Amino acid sequence: MESGYEAVADVGELQPGQMKRVTVQGRRLLIVNDADRFYALDEMCSHEEYSLYYGCVKDGKIKCSLHGSHFDLATGVPMDEPADEPIGTYPVTVVSGKVGVKVD
Numbered sequence: 001m002e003s004g005y006e007a008v009a010d011v012g013e014l015q016p017g018q019m020k021r022v023t024v025q026g027r028r029l030l031i032v033n034d035a036d037r038f039y040a041l042d043e044m045c046s047h048e049e050y051s052l053y054y055g056c057v058k059d060g061k062i063k064c065s066l067h068g069s070h071f072d073l074a075t076g077v078p079m080d081e082p083a084d085e086p087i088g089t090y091p092v093t094v095v096s097g098k099v100g101v102k103v104d
Contacts, residue, residue, distance in 0.1 A: 008029075008100065017058070028043040
């Protein structure tokens, strides 16, 4: 694994559209597979303390199932209301079948 990255999942354990909850350096994150591209983002919605794990992933976005806000997986920017604050996103690498995330 590259310097600064922590291995958090095997590539094969997440099919497209699936998520995994992980904790890295005390942060609750989601590792997301969207169309075989991996993303790492804060688990909790910025609008209310509700886990995005209960939402769904599609077309580069994750939906909060509580109020329906969508967030861009790459940037964390909310795409619609009621959320108006972005969620944190983190660099991801895939090396030798392992998904790694870097949290600074």
